[in-house]
Amino acid sequence: MNDILSRIASVIESRKLANGGDPQKSYVSSLFAKGDDAIMKKVGEEATETVMAAKDIRNNMPAGKLVYECADLWFHTMILLAQFDLTPDDVLKELARREGISGIEEKASRKKVS
């Protein structure tokens, strides 16, 4: 796994309340303390902010805002994965599995099955 993703995933895991995370001292622990719905809501918000940042580029706003919002989105999806005992590695493995499979062909093969 990419080094920075791996390190952040480890920190997120250590922030779980069962691993001694303290919601008073850690943002990640405070989200774990709020539970599933709060984490899902946060991912939804960050996804919306990412789309808004992309739209802003069309209005001559700096592209750096999109990078900033994508970082927020990736980070919060990592917390969502951890909440369900999954890791970025699981996602990277899925991307690797798909590598070289044309999206158009994959969709067409899906339609044949249904």
Ligand SMILES: N=c1c2ncn([C@@H]3O[C@H](COP(=O)(O)OP(=O)(O)OP(=O)(O)O)[C@@H](O)[C@H]3O)c2ncn1[C@@H]1O[C@H](COP(=O)(O)O)[C@@H](O)[C@H]1O
């Ligand atoms: N990468 C991040 C990271 N990215 C964003 N955030 C926080 O995510 C929060 C939500 O961002 P928003 O822009 O939506 O801010 P907001 O509207 O004030 O948030 P809400 O009040 O709505 O929750 C902010 O408090 C950001 O600081 C992060 N907080 C932590 N990390 C990493 O996680 C590690 C552990 O953090 P703690 O658990 O807080 O120690 C850190 O060392 C960092 O490596």
